[in-house]
Amino acid sequence: MKKLGWAPWAVIAFVWGVGLVTSSRLGLGDAEALYAAYGAHPSASYLDHPPLVGWLVAFFTALGGTSVLTVRLVAMICSAVTVIFVALTAAQLGGRRAAGWSSLALLGTPVFTIGLVATTPDAPSAALWASYIWMLGRVMEDAARTKRVALWRAVILGALLGGAFLAKHTGALLGAATFVVLLHRKNRWIFKTKALWVAAFVVAILTAPVIVWNLRHGWAGALHRLVWTQGEAGVSLRNLGALAGGQLLYVGPVMLPLLFWAWWRLWRDRRLAGPLEQLLLAASSFGLVGGFALGLWSKVAEPHWPAIGYLPLLAALGPQLAAAGK
Numbered sequence: 001m002k003k004l005g006w007a008p009w010a011v012i013a014f015v016w017g018v019g020l021v022t023s024s025r026l027g028l029g030d031a032e033a034l035y036a037a038y039g040a041h042p043s044a045s046y047l048d049h050p051p052l053v054g055w056l057v058a059f060f061t062a063l064g065g066t067s068v069l070t071v072r073l074v075a076m077i078c079s080a081v082t083v084i085f086v087a088l089t090a091a092q093l094g095g096r097r098a099a100g101w102s103s104l105a106l107l108g109t110p111v112f113t114i115g116l117v118a119t120t121p122d123a124p125s126a127a128l129w130a131s132y133i134w135m136l137g138r139v140m141e142d143a144a145r146t147k148r149v150a151l152w153r154a155v156i157l158g159a160l161l162g163g164a165f166l167a168k169h170t171g172a173l174l175g176a177a178t179f180v181v182l183l184h185r186k187n188r189w190i191f192k193t194k195a196l197w198v199a200a201f202v203v204a205i206l207t208a209p210v211i212v213w214n215l216r217h218g219w220a221g222a223l224h225r226l227v228w229t230q231g232e233a234g235v236s237l238r239n240l241g242a243l244a245g246g247q248l249l250y251v252g253p254v255m256l257p258l259l260f261w262a263w264w265r266l267w268r269d270r271r272l273a274g275p276l277e278q279l280l281l282a283a284s285s286f287g288l289v290g291g292f293a294l295g296l297w298s299k300v301a302e303p304h305w306p307a308i309g310y311l312p313l314l315a316a317l318g319p320q321l322a323a324a325g326k
Contacts, residue, residue, distance in 0.1 A: 007100035008087040011107045012080045015116045019076040022117060023069040032119050036061075036071045045213035047224050052166040053121045071119050078123035079116035082106070085130035086315045092137065092276060094319025102318030105258070109314065111250040111307045122304065125167035129174055129311055132160040133283060136178065137276030140187065144275065149195035158202025165207045169221075170308050173290050175203070177282035184278060232299045243295035246303025251310060259310050262317040263288075277316070284312040 028036060038046060039057025046054065056074045064070040083103055090102035106112050115122050136157055143149050161178070165171030182190055190196050214221050247256055266273070266281040273281065291306025 005096040008103040044209035075119040075123040078127040081127035089315035090318035097322040098319040101321040128164040140275035154195035154198040158199035162203040162206025173286040250303045259313040262313045280312040
């Protein structure tokens, strides 16, 4: 952890300070109250989202009683995990200065600044995406040298990927990004290993509650998101304007072009990229394309839907800024 420098820890301290102050002075927001209700009534899944945020709220309130702080501890702990693993990924690519730039960029992106202190499904989703990307990048880099993957690492990767789906359905996009990266000619040998199938088995076990819940309820989760709430859906200029304006507001007029610059750099250098860069490009592309497509199609789309696609780009941006500053 020493190679991260001071910036990630300063960001975590700031976020925790904000979380403690707001928890003592402000009540839960309307969305947070909904997820607190999830915690009061644990289930295998819910109409809007998978169950992980509810399970986490239930865990912390069982330990410390029901209060604003115990509910918000979910976001505060997840935020620390997110910052640490975004910084570790950046450090893996560009060292301590890169970790610092990525941490500060994370704090400077409004959708994540707010998300770091609000208990929503996005909090555990971001933490699991960040930790999974870092670990898979490390595993694949080690595997490229040794041509083997330890089974205990496969179990952890399966747990992280399955957990990402339990946090939000967008975890499926992370799985798709992983599949695309593994299809690269340098990585295809992994399909012949036991580790891949061990990881897939763990993912299947963890995602089973959501699948079974939807089967028992006539796929209510998918129908709610894609049919029942989409009476006026369709690609339109109105949706395009709302999507563009939402990204400028939620990502910011400074960070938005910087993050797309980071994506372009990853795309430009993709032929020379190592496994970690390949994964950052794939994960960001799937997250952004999925969020943008829904935003263009749905009249009730929310501006934060593509946000998970920016998270890998924050890890990529730090090394690029550090290299540009030399």
